[in-house]
Amino acid sequence: MEIPKFLIERYQFWKKNTFENYKDIYQQASKNVQKPIAMIITCCDSRILENTIFGGSIGDYFIHRNIANIVPSKNDKNQNIQTLSAIEYALKVLKIQNLIILGHSNCGGVAHSYKTLLDKNNTNDFEYINQWVSCLQNSYSKIPNDFSETEKITFLEQENIKQSIKNLREYDFIDKLINENKLNVIGLWYQINSGLIKILDNNSFIDLD
Numbered sequence: 001m002e003i004p005k006f007l008i009e010r011y012q013f014w015k016k017n018t019f020e021n022y023k024d025i026y027q028q029a030s031k032n033v034q035k036p037i038a039m040i041i042t043c044c045d046s047r048i049l050e051n052t053i054f055g056g057s058i059g060d061y062f063i064h065r066n067i068a069n070i071v072p073s074k075n076d077k078n079q080n081i082q083t084l085s086a087i088e089y090a091l092k093v094l095k096i097q098n099l100i101i102l103g104h105s106n107c108g109g110v111a112h113s114y115k116t117l118l119d120k121n122n123t124n125d126f127e128y129i130n131q132w133v134s135c136l137q138n139s140y141s142k143i144p145n146d147f148s149e150t151e152k153i154t155f156l157e158q159e160n161i162k163q164s165i166k167n168l169r170e171y172d173f174i175d176k177l178i179n180e181n182k183l184n185v186i187g188l189w190y191q192i193n194s195g196l197i198k199i200l201d202n203n204s205f206i207d208l209d
C-alpha cells in the first residue's frame with residue numbers, strides 16, 4: 001500500500017496551520033460529548049462542501065452521505081438500514097433538533113437513476129447503484145412529460161428531497177418528534193455553478209436569501 005503524496009502534504013499543511021491555530025477548540029471538543037447543531041444528509045458528490053457552505057466548525061454538523069441524498073421509505077427494508085441508523089443515533093442519542101436534507105444540481109446519482117428508470121431494458125452493470133436508486137421510483141413517476149431532459153433531472157433532484165422528507169414521517173420515532181415540535185426538517189437544493197440554495201417551502205422550492 002502506498003500513501004499518496006497529496007494526502008501526506010495536505011495533512012501536514014492542515015496539522016501545521018489549521019490545527020495549530022485552532023488547537024484549543026480541538027482539545028475542548030475532545031473533552032465534551034458532541035452536540036451538533038444539525039444533521040445534514042447529503043450526496044457523496046465531492047462538490048458538496050456542506051461545512052464550507054454553512055460555516056461549520058468542529059462538532060457543528062453530524063453528516064450522513066449516500067448516493068443522491070436519499071432517505072429510503074420504511075418499505076425499502078433492504079435499503080434503509082444505513083441511513084436510518086445514522087438518523088436514529090442523531091435523534092435519539094445526540095438529540096439533534098434540525099435535520100437538513102441537502103440535494104444538489106448536476107447530481108450524477110439522480111441522473112443515473114433517471115436514465116435507469118427511463119429505460120427498463122438498460123443493461124448497465126451497476127449492480128448496487130441500480131438497486132439503490134430504485135428508491136427514486138415514486139419521484140420519477142411524478143416527472144411532467146413536457147419537460148426537457150435537463151428540466152426532468154432537476155425536477156427529480158428536487159422531488160427526491162420532498163419524497164425523502166415524506167419518507168422520514170413513515171418512521172414512528174421521527175414522526176413523533178416532528179409532531180411534538182422537537183424536530184425541524186429542512187429540505188434544501190444547492191446549485192453548484194451559482195452557489196444558489198433553494199429551500200422547500202409549502203411544497204415548492206424558493207431562493208434562500
Ligand SMILES: [Zn+2]
Nearest residue numbers: 043045107108
Ligand atoms: Zn449527487
